[in-house]
Amino acid sequence: DAGVIQSPRHEVTEMGQEVTLRCKPISGHNSLFWYRQTMMRGLELLIYFNNNVPIDDSGMPEDRFSAKMPNASFSTLKIQPSEPRDSAVYFCASGREADTQYFGPGTRLTVL
Amino acid sequence: QKEVEQNSGPLSVPEGAIASLNCTYSDRGSQSFFWYRQYSGKSPELIMSIYSNGDKEDGRFTAQLNKASQYVSLLIRDSQPSDSATYLCAVNGPGYALNFGKGTSLLVTP
Secondary structure, three states, rough: OOOOOEEEEEEEEOOOOEEEEEOOOOOOOOOEEEEEEOOOEEEEEEEEEEEEEEEEEEOOOOOEEEEEEEEOOEEEEEEEEOHHHHEEEEEEEEEEEOOOOEEEOOOEEOOO | OOEEEEEOOEEEEEOOOEEEEEEOOOOOOOOEEEEEEEEOOOOOEEEEEOOOOEEEEEEEEEEEEEEOOOEEEEOOOOOOOOOOOOEEEEEOOOOOOOEEEEOOOEEEOO
């Protein structure tokens, strides 16, 4: 079985540009999570979906960040406009409700 | 904000020794506890979950939970250099979310 798939794996962009990160969860999982990891703050939950519905977006840092899950097999995290402080590794994880979460390989974002 | 605290380390142990990693959490209502291992440049990988007080063993790994003390630990027996990684403690939050500690860096020296 394929695990969680994320794209791109690396993204370098300039401040002010729009960035879109993509995630395909494991088939059959009904919960999807977006995390951000930095050395300073560790692994932070940004938003999670259950059955494609956003449940908790309290971790989204500001209005520049938005996430969608149009169907059970695809989600996006968008940053518009991007800023240098958004530079981090962004992980997508999926799971079956309260069960274990499985992480994707991550997207390393650098905003210049 | 629910807190999950870990000593950042690095924790250095010789090969073959027992490594002991500790975690405390602030939310008394937490029911699910997880240990993830993260190699440098890689994503977190689940190694243990525990839901009841006491010990849970899986191979060289033992997770220990004490809800009264709000304390979770991970013991790694017969530590190997390949165990060198950052170990993240995670505790369930509201709904299905997990709150992660910042991790403890473990270095196993040959």
